Amino acid sequence: MPDSNITKRALAQTLKDLMAHTPFSKISVGDLCTACGMSRKSFYYHFRDKYDLVNWIFYTEFITEVQNNSYNTAWDFLEDICTYFYRERAFYQKAMQIQGQNSFCEYFSEVMEPFIQTFLDSIFHTEDGNDFSRVFLTDAFLSSLMRWLRSPHPVPPDIYLDSLKHLLIDLSRRILLDFDLSNPSE
Secondary structure, three states: OOHHHHHHHHHHHHHHHHHOOOOHHHOOHHHHHHHHOOOHHHHHHHOOOHHHHHHHHHHHHHHHHHOOOOOOOHHHHHHHHHHHHHHOHHHHHHHOOOOOOOOHHHHHHHHHHHHHHHHHHHHHOOOOOOHHHHHHHHHHHHHHHHHHHHOOOOOOHHHHHHHHHHHHHHHHHHHHHHOOOOOOOO
16 A cells, blocks of 8 residues: 555544544644644645545545446445445544535545436436536435434444335336326426
């Protein structure tokens, strides 16, 4: 492993350790450097700020692992992401509380949109993109994940996803019953 990755991983683990007992807003780059035994210059060589470090953790621990996977369904992808978040929930419960510009939730939305667009393209067999659908599904998924992970005792990922599947199936059935799809002019 190159020295750069060793340093980045050390900073990442230190941030996770500090966030276990200190709110993110109270952790400074100086605190990270002191706890990790390195200089601020070294930190800034690798990251723009502590927000960048949080986002790097997600990118390296999850995105780089799944971006080359060939998922058969969106549910397979959702299973992987929910399993990851559940395993790392102590960190992400706090990361999802970070507010403002460059927050983890903002970054997560940006990273998830292409995955969701691919999912939409496979359903609607189009590549012209529907901004409303992509943004809506991204926001809905993020909100649902946050609520799930922030609960005092989140259910395991398989139960969470099973509940989500049943909700979407039941909702789809209800929508089909409520709308007269035999009249396409409406």
